[in-house]
Each structure stands twice: as structure tokens, then as C-alpha cells.
Amino acid sequence: MNNDFTLYTYFRSSAAYRVRIALNLKGVKPRYEFVHLLKGGGRQHDEAYKAVNPQELIPTLVHDGHAIGQSLAIMEYLDEIRPEPPLLPKDPLARARVRQIACVVACDIHPLNNLRMLFRLRDQFEADEAQRLEWQRHWMRLGFASIEKLVESGPAGRYCHGDHPTLADICLIPQMANARRVGLDLTPYPTLVRIEETALRHPAFAAAAPAEQPDAE
Numbered sequence: 434m435n436n437d438f439t440l441y442t443y444f445r446s447s448a449a450y451r452v453r454i455a456l457n458l459k460g461v462k463p464r465y466e467f468v469h470l471l472k473g474g475g476r477q478h479d480e481a482y483k484a485v486n487p488q489e490l491i492p493t494l495v496h497d498g499h500a501i502g503q504s505l506a507i508m509e510y511l512d513e514i515r516p517e518p519p520l521l522p523k524d525p526l527a528r529a530r531v532r533q534i535a536c537v538v539a540c541d542i543h544p545l546n547n548l549r550m551l552f553r554l555r556d557q558f559e560a561d562e563a564q565r566l567e568w569q570r571h572w573m574r575l576g577f578a579s580i581e582k583l584v585e586s587g588p589a590g591r592y593c594h595g596d597h598p599t600l601a602d603i604c605l606i607p608q609m610a611n612a613r614r615v616g617l618d619l620t621p622y623p624t625l626v627r628i629e630e631t632a633l634r635h636p637a638f639a640a641a642a643p644a645e646q647p648d649a650e
Contacts, residue, residue: 438463441485441493443470444646447543447607448504449492453646454603455508457637459515463494467648470548505539508600520600531594534583534601538608542576546611570617573608580605581622591631598635606632610643 440456440463442449456463468491469476476482477489486493486502493500494507496514501507512520521528544550546569554560554568584593593601609629612619619626632638643649 436461437497439466439495440464441466441468441482441491441495442646442648443468443491444643444649446470446491447611448490448539450607450610450641450643451504451539451603452492452494452507453641454598454606454638455511455520457640458518458520458598458603459511461511461515465647469648475548505535505600508603512600518597520598520603522594522599527594530583530587531599531601534580534593535604537576537580537583538604542572542608545572566615569611569615573612573615573617574621576608577612577617577619577622577625581624584624584628592628598632598637602628602632602638605629606638 438456438461440449440452442453442465444467468482470491473479475489477486477491483489485495485500488502490502492504492507493502494510495501496510501510508520521531551565551569554565560568580593587593588595590596592598593605605625606629609619609625633642639645
């Protein structure tokens with residue numbers, strides 16, 4: 434299996450942010466194809482990109498000519514073809530716990546806060562910007578409260594599960610960036626803030642940040 438990787442990404446997409454972190458941790462340096470999610474009505478809807486990903490979502494990883502969508506699927510694929518460093522613990526219960534934390538972000542918070550949802554709130558229900566921001570904060574509060582408790586109840590460490598980054602941290606850190614962008618008060622989540630501070634000192638996380646991307650605006 435060769436190193437022919439292409440990542441379709443957008444600097445502000447938290448799902449693409451996750452995959453950039455995972456690629457950095459694995460030492461994979463892909464080519465980047467930038468897909469602006471707002472210009473021209475959203476370049477993810479262009480026919481050329483629809484041919485790559487029929488869901489018209491970011492990110493997509495293309496490896497050896499095979500396109501993979503959905504950030505969790507991409508990251509688990511990377512973990513299988515590049516086992517070191519592992520993104521999931523070896524113990525089955527620990528793996529389930531890490532996946533649970535990751536899914537709170539990727540399956541519960543993020544889908545309710547992505548652009549498709551926000552545009553629908555605006556266009557169908559006439560929600561103004563303040564209402565859309567509060568919508569985002571509401572779902573983040575619920576998710577972060579549960580993650581805070583999950584992390585507190587698990588093994589002590591610098592990250593969500595022990596002293597090494599896992600899938601849980603890869604999902605959490607982009608969502609923390611989203612929370613700061615919409616002005617969410619993070620005071621009730623001191624453990625998550627501590628983990629964020631640790632992660633952002635890691636080169637793989639720092640290099641994946643939106644502001645560090647070539648297409649950042």
C-alpha cells in the first residue's frame with residue numbers, strides 16, 4: 434500500500450480538523466484539495482466534488498484511488514493501515530469508552546451544529562443569527578457536560594483516556610474550537626479545558642488548527 438493520499442478539506446470544518454490531526458499523528462502528509470463550504474453556494478455541491486463524495490460533505494480522504502467519507506470512518510481506516518501510534522486502546526472496554534466520548538461529539542453535538550442544520554434553521558424557520566448561536570451553544574453544553582463526567586470517571590491522565598491522544602481527543606479539540614468561536618462559556622468544563630491546553634501543545638494538534646491551514650481566511 435503506497436503513500437498516495439489526498440484530503441479534501443476546508444480550514445473551518447471541524448470534521449476535516451479531526452482528520453488533519455489523525456493524519457499528523459500517523460505521520461501521513463497528504464495532498465490537499467480545498468473545498469470552500471460557503472463560496473459559490475458551497476463548492477461541496479459542485480459536480481466535480483459530488484463525483485468524489487456523493488454526500489457532498491467534507492472531509493474526504495482518497496487513498497490509492499479509493500475515496501472514503503465520514504471522519505470517523507477515515508480515522509479508523511488510518512488506524513488500521515497505520516497502527517502506530519494507535520488512536521484506540523487495546524482493551525475492548527477502553528476502546529468502547531474512547532469511542533463513546535468521540536461519538537458524543539461526532540454523532541450528537543456536531544450534526545446539530547453543522548452548516549446544513551444552521552442554514553435550515555435560517556431558511557425554513559427564520560432563526561436569526563443570535564438564535565442560531567444559542568442553538569449551537571445549547572447542544573454543546575449538553576454534550577460537554579456529559580464528556581466532562583465521562584472523563585472524570587475514567588483513568589487519570591493528560592488526555593481523555595490516559596496520557597496519549599486517542600480518537601476521543603481528536604474529536605474533542607475541534608469541537609472546543611467551535612465552542613470558543615460561538616462564545617460558549619467553558620468555565621463548567623475545567624477538565625476539558627485542561628485537556629485542550631495539553632493537546633494544543635502537541636505538534637500534531639497545533640499544525641491541524643484552522644488558522645494554520647493554507648486556505649485559512
